[in-house]
Amino acid sequence: MTAPRPTTLEDAATLPAPTAETVLGRYVKGEDSNPRSAADREKIMQNMRFGAEFSDHMASARWTADTGWTEPKLLPYGPIPLDPSANVLHYAQEVFEGLKAYRHADGSVWLFRPMFNAARLAASARRMALPELPAEDFMASLVDLIRADQEYVPSVEGGSLYLRPFMFGDGAGLGIRPSESVRYMVIASPSGPYFTGGFAPVHIWVTREYHRAGPGGIGAAKTGGNYAASLLSQLEAKAKGYAQVCYLDAVQEANLEELGGMNVFVVRKDGRVQTPALTGTILEGGTRSSIIQLLRGEGRDVQETSINFDKLVEDIRAGEVTEMFACGTAAVVTPIGKLGFEGGEVELQQGDVTQWVYDTLTGIQYGRLEDKHGWMYRVL
Numbered sequence: 247m248t249a250p251r252p253t254t255l256e257d258a259a260t261l262p263a264p265t266a267e268t269v270l271g272r273y274v275k276g277e278d279s280n281p282r283s284a285a286d287r288e289k290i291m292q293n294m295r296f297g298a299e300f301s302d303h304m305a306s307a308r309w310t311a312d313t314g315w316t317e318p319k320l321l322p323y324g325p326i327p328l329d330p331s332a333n334v335l336h337y338a339q340e341v342f343e344g345l346k347a348y349r350h351a352d353g354s355v356w357l358f359r360p361m362f363n364a365a366r367l368a369a370s371a372r373r374m375a376l377p378e379l380p381a382e383d384f385m386a387s388l389v390d391l392i393r394a395d396q397e398y399v400p401s402v403e404g405g406s407l408y409l410r411p412f413m414f415g416d417g418a419g420l421g422i423r424p425s426e427s428v429r430y431m432v433i434a435s436p437s438g439p440y441f442t443g444g445f446a447p448v449h450i451w452v453t454r455e456y457h458r459a460g461p462g463g464i465g466a467a468k469t470g471g472n473y474a475a476s477l478l479s480q481l482e483a484k485a486k487g488y489a490q491v492c493y494l495d496a497v498q499e500a501n502l503e504e505l506g507g508m509n510v511f512v513v514r515k516d517g518r519v520q521t522p523a524l525t526g527t528i529l530e531g532g533t534r535s536s537i538i539q540l541l542r543g544e545g546r547d548v549q550e551t552s553i554n555f556d557k558l559v560e561d562i563r564a565g566e567v568t569e570m571f572a573c574g575t576a577a578v579v580t581p582i583g584k585l586g587f588e589g590g591e592v593e594l595q596q597g598d599v600t601q602w603v604y605d606t607l608t609g610i611q612y613g614r615l616e617d618k619h620g621w622m623y624r625v626l
């Protein structure tokens with residue numbers, strides 16, 4: 247089964263995004279805004295640790311069935327009160343997104359395909375019985391937060407302001423039902439280049455013991471539960487000396503799916519590139535989608551297909567598969583240097599296709615290469 251292309255998310259991503267000027271000011275800063283001193287901010291910007299430090303504000307909105315979405319605001323970044331019986335703490339009604347704001351050489355600030363993230367947040371929300379946030383409100387939350395905290399968008403090569411929109415059921419009560427009250431928020435973390443001093447190939451454990459997602463489950467939604475389900479296998483893989491886990495499909499236990507938070511690609515000696523098809527248990531990455539389009543634009547045969555793991559190992563050993571890489575917003579592209587599995591190990595070389603994909607994608611994101619697909623969205 248192969249998803250039609252363009253996919254629903256890709257279609258939504260090409261809808262005209264409301265310009266920053268038209269959505270600006272929906273999330274307003276209150277009087278309690280209490281930004282850091284320039285000196286304290288500088289300290290953070292000198293030592294950016296991905297996801298560990300956050301900008302001065304956070305976007306916030308509330309939803310109830312009666313009122314719909316209300317109270318869009320920029321609040322000072324900080325703890326939020328939550329009822330101990332809140333739905334999210336017990337039943338994990340939650341979805342999230344991840345995207346980056348990039349500063350170009352001329353000082354302007356841009357997002358990469360934010361309407362893809364808007365559509366995916368809505369799709370994830372639908373699956374988790376959460377209300378959809380209109381794309382315009384999503385865009386507004388990003389634009390307002392980035393503009394308020396623009397000093398946190400790094401100027402260093404490879405740096406970005408990582409944005410984490412999320413939505414959760416904060417309604418009180420242990421009854422098992424969709425929360426009657428929902429909160430949407432965005433936090434932002436300045437981050438340095440993921441790779442310093444060139445690519446670092448990762449070693450991946452392919453598990454036959456655990457699955458990430460099953461048919462009819464929540465694998466295609468960007469939701470915390472999928473990550474919670476992956477933590478133990480991740481720990482066990484780490485203990486074996488592997489950085490991350492790759493999952494196989496839960497039905498045949500044979501076909502490659504994805505890592506805990508990244509999609510995977512296989513490059514073959516004959517030039518073909520393959521990635522697991524979107525069967526409903528894989529999270530559809532924006533990076534995955536962009537890479538498929540970029541490679542096809544170069545005339546390459548890119549197949550979304552099922553990739554049998556045993557056959558893949560044979561093909562790697564026979565030299566038929568020459569490169570593999572994982573991809574996602576945070577790391578962009580990560581070469582896979584080794585696959586470990588019960589009973590063996592195979593190594594892979596780092597190759598030109600991986601490097602080309604990385605250079606091309608980051609070239610577009612940082613404004614060094616022409617944006618032929620119209621993927622970039624100007625915030626500032």
Ligand SMILES: *Cc1c(COP(=O)(O)O)cnc(C)c1O
Nearest residue numbers: 507508509529531532533574575
């Ligand atoms: C977010 C995510 C990805 C990558 O998506 P991008 O849009 O490329 O960042 C892949 N797999 C999972 C499970 C994810 O949660």
